[in-house]
Amino acid sequence: MYFNRKSETMARTELDRLKLRRLKAVAKRCYKVPFYRNAMKASGVRPEDIKNLEDIKKLPFTTKDDLRESAPFGMLAVKLDECIELHASSGTTGVPVTVCYTRNDIEVWSEVMARCLVMAGLTKKDIFQNPIPYGTFTGAFGFHYGAQKVGALVIPSGMGQSERQIQLMKYYGTTFISGVVSYAAHLGQVALNMGINPATDLKVRHGIFGSEMFTPGLKKKLAELWNMDVYDIYGLTEMCGPGVSTDCHLHDGLHLWEDHFLVECVDPKTGEEVEKEEYGEIVLTTLTKEGMPILRFRTHDLAFLYDVKRCGCGRTHIKHSQIKGRTDDMIIISGTNVFPGQIEHVLMQNDRVGLNYRIVIGKKGDMDKLAVEVESREKLGEQEKQELERKLQNELKLVLLLTPDVKILDPGAIPKDTIKAKRVIDNR
Numbered sequence: 001m002y003f004n005r006k007s008e009t010m011a012r013t014e015l016d017r018l019k020l021r022r023l024k025a026v027a028k029r030c031y032k033v034p035f036y037r038n039a040m041k042a043s044g045v046r047p048e049d050i051k052n053l054e055d056i057k058k059l060p061f062t063t064k065d066d067l068r069e070s071a072p073f074g075m076l077a078v079k080l081d082e083c084i085e086l087h088a089s090s091g092t093t094g095v096p097v098t099v100c101y102t103r104n105d106i107e108v109w110s111e112v113m114a115r116c117l118v119m120a121g122l123t124k125k126d127i128f129q130n131p132i133p134y135g136t137f138t139g140a141f142g143f144h145y146g147a148q149k150v151g152a153l154v155i156p157s158g159m160g161q162s163e164r165q166i167q168l169m170k171y172y173g174t175t176f177i178s179g180v181v182s183y184a185a186h187l188g189q190v191a192l193n194m195g196i197n198p199a200t201d202l203k204v205r206h207g208i209f210g211s212e213m214f215t216p217g218l219k220k221k222l223a224e225l226w227n228m229d230v231y232d233i234y235g236l237t238e239m240c241g242p243g244v245s246t247d248c249h250l251h252d253g254l255h256l257w258e259d260h261f262l263v264e265c266v267d268p269k270t271g272e273e274v275e276k277e278e279y280g281e282i283v284l285t286t287l288t289k290e291g292m293p294i295l296r297f298r299t300h301d302l303a304f305l306y307d308v309k310r311c312g313c314g315r316t317h318i319k320h321s322q323i324k325g326r327t328d329d330m331i332i333i334s335g336t337n338v339f340p341g342q343i344e345h346v347l348m349q350n351d352r353v354g355l356n357y358r359i360v361i362g363k364k365g366d367m368d369k370l371a372v373e374v375e376s377r378e379k380l381g382e383q384e385k386q387e388l389e390r391k392l393q394n395e396l397k398l399v400l401l402l403t404p405d406v407k408i409l410d411p412g413a414i415p416k417d418t419i420k421a422k423r424v425i426d427n428r
């Protein structure tokens, strides 16, 4: 099933020609923006120097700090009155990044979202519940526009009021849900507490989740809890929001819409391209954005690009792996490097472990102390808890090369009050 068969299965040579034409155009558009004009002049490159796709390497990178310094409207390539909507990143780590959309930008965003949703199984017969906060955060509107474009019936339930979310699912017969994995896990637990088994008492059979890194182990647990097919969607405010890529039904990599986004994979330290199928930092260029086009954005997300010409699903657009983590989410504990994904991977292998966990870092005297708190799938007795704690501690020790404290909590014990799960709490 395709939303736009012609674009999604376009021959590679034709797709590359289209990409080059659009890359030339976006370099010209960006040259109107003082930041890019200065950056291009500094590196001695002009838009006319882009003659083939490899020439993208001549263009400057853009970082989140560059966007913040020009916030809110300094990076616009059109007049503000040509824009009809704005969104902003959550801004938890500083000034939010604001992006402005022209009418055509909203149209393109709806189109790429519709492609992603159809790839994840959405049809016009579906009842699509959207438990994401509607606001300046890009998530809810992206899914909303995309699902409407497909023709599904959208329930704009917003986030929060978890029991009501479950009641809406039951009342309207929701078949498809979106959001973030940690909230879907939380909702599953809330349903169970209400005496409703999501796998048998609800009709939700498809879920598409983004915005948080999740391991295949967590994906499998979520799929079992809800008896649904789980899809992973990738995107970021700087590109449009969600809608950059999604996995097809083969669940082997995420197709990235190359007619709208040009992807590179680079060594995070040197900025040089890495080999195909080698992990690196994803770098993205908007090819069709009018309001706020961005060249070579450093995402900090770590993944690899597949080296296959055509996927079994018939799509020709390149695939990237699931996001393994971020270049900046590494935690250093007493000199040892730890990635949250390593911990999640170990936890999710265990059948008695639930879907929610957090990593708490503190101090014991002068030493850093790592603690892992994880909910069990079902309520356990004291002795069972201690056994499971010891088992997980030993398994984590082998992977992390340090010994964390492990604490098993009852199902639902970890609070869920932010959009994205707060997996790491650093009290140092």
Ligand SMILES: [Zn+2]
Pocket: 248, 249, 250, 255, 311, 312, 313, 314, 315
């Ligand atoms: Zn595919």
